[in-house]
Structure formats: C-alpha cells, structure tokens
Amino acid sequence: SQQGEEDPQALSIQEGENATMNCSYKTSINNLQWYRQNSGRGLVHLILIRSNEREKHSGRLRVTLDTSKKSSSLLITASRAADTASYFCATDVREGGSEKLVFGKGTKLTVNP
C-alpha cells in the first residue's frame, strides 16, 4: 500500500544551495517522519513532525506539514557534499487493527562540490 510519494525523484544542486523535497500522502496521519539513506546503507531517522505541528527545525533541516493538502516538505539549507543521499518520508497507515510505517520511493539528492 503506497502512502507517501516524494517529489522530485532526483535532485542535483551545488554545494551551498538549498534543497527542497516534497512528500504527499493519501490518508490522514498521526505523524510524518523523514529518513536519510546513504548509498548501500541503512536508513537514519532525521525528524518526526506531529499532525498538529506545522513546522519543525533540526540544525540545517526544516520540515513543514500541511495536513489540509496532505503534504510535507523537507528543506536542507546550505547543503554540503556530505548531504548526498536518498531521503524518504514515512507515514503511519492503519490496516486491520494494526499500524505500520509506509515509506515512499525517496528523493535522490546529489550535492556537487
């Protein structure tokens, strides 16, 4: 069951520029999470935003959530080559009395030095 979809699929920028990635989802959520994955590695949790929050910051990361539009954005400011990775949003889906996280296909970010 596909819940979150990231946009764009790939993004290439220069070091120092800002990178914005978007996530859209279909059904109501409790929270939305963003994860990062370096090539061939496991995912690392970046930030969790609750459904009653509109914006959250963590270092160079800024996440927004618009529940009326069922969308979220992840902004990385002053990007560095080390930010090169894939970024995934994850939303909660409730099915048959159980709850699970569903991940999108990700945005592949390349930051060129």
Place this chain on the structure above:
Amino acid sequence: DGGITQSPKYLFRKEGQNVTLSCEQNLNHDAMYWYRQDPGQGLRLIYYSQIVNDFQKGDIAEGYSVSREKKESFPLTVTSAQKNPTAFYLCASSIGGAVSYNEQFFGPGTRLTVL
C-alpha cells in the same frame, strides 16, 4: 555501543536454497521489523514483531519466515518459495507501542543475490 547489526553484509544463494539473515539489537527495543528494498524503490514491510514470541505478516510476507524467540534477535529466512529474492534487506527496531510515534533504528542491511 548500542545498535542494531545485520549479518552477513553480502549473501549469495543458489536457486532452491533457503537462507537465513541475522538481525540483532542491543537497544532493549520491543519492536523489530524486516523490510525489503529493490533498486530505486522504497521499503516494503515483510514481517514485524511487537513482542517476543509474536509476529505479524507485512505487505510481502509470501516466501519468507521469521522467529522471535529472544528480544534481541529477529532472524529472517528467505525460502525457496520466494520467486524473486534478490534485493537489499533491512532490519529495524523501535521501542514499541504506536508505530507512528517512534523512530525506527536501522541496521546496515544485507544484500542478497540469487545465482
């Protein structure tokens, strides 16, 4: 160091063989998960366990089996019934409770290739 480990990093399997992927965590987490990732794709949930001796099927459980005899361990067996097992397998854990409120901690993954 606290963390979640997976072994082996690379695994090669001949068609018709069962293989078992190891996942161990020392974070004292109640919940553990197995995901499959194909190139350019997101993660798909195979199995999850919220507590010892209990587990549930995810979205793509066919051809896979798991056990949860210890809190720290959640091994995944890829059986010969799995038609296309070549993929990157990720194990994760969380403190438990509501999935949506807790971050998941991931292992480094096992890349399985069927020869």
